[in-house]
Amino acid sequence: MITSIYNSIKQSLKSPAHTYCKILAQNTEKLRRKVLEEAYELIKETLAKPINKHRMVNEFCDLLFHITMVIYHHKIHPKQIKQEMFNRKKPN
Structure with a gap:
């Protein structure tokens, strides 16, 4: 996934069109704010009655x-995320 x-995201950033991804890639502060905003909105939904x-x-x-x-901005490939998740599943 x-x-x-x-x-x-990679394709969108290569596209000549003006995209939302490009706006975020050029403004890391906006990207950080969006992550916080979306996290807050998700948590807020968990508190809704009814959900x-x-x-x-x-x-x-x-x-x-x-x-x-x-992670794209920081050049972290999804394979690295997958590997870390795999490492966390290993028994001690």
């Missing part, structure tokens, strides 16, 4: 996209 988003799963999924997807933009 993250690899797919990562590759979409709206559709909105929660939407907020999760927004957060995942923006976090993936962060």
Whole structure:
């Protein structure tokens, strides 16, 4: 999943068109604020009564996209994330 988003970001940044990804890539402060905003919105949805799963999924997807933009910006490949997750599953 993250690899797919990562590759979409990569393609969008290579595109000659003016894209949302390019706006975020050129303004890291805006990107950081978006990550915080999306994390807050996801947590806020978990507190809603009743919980709206559709909105929660939407907020999760927004957060995942923006976090993936962060790792792309810092040249962290999804394979590194996958490896770290694998390492965490190993018994001590």
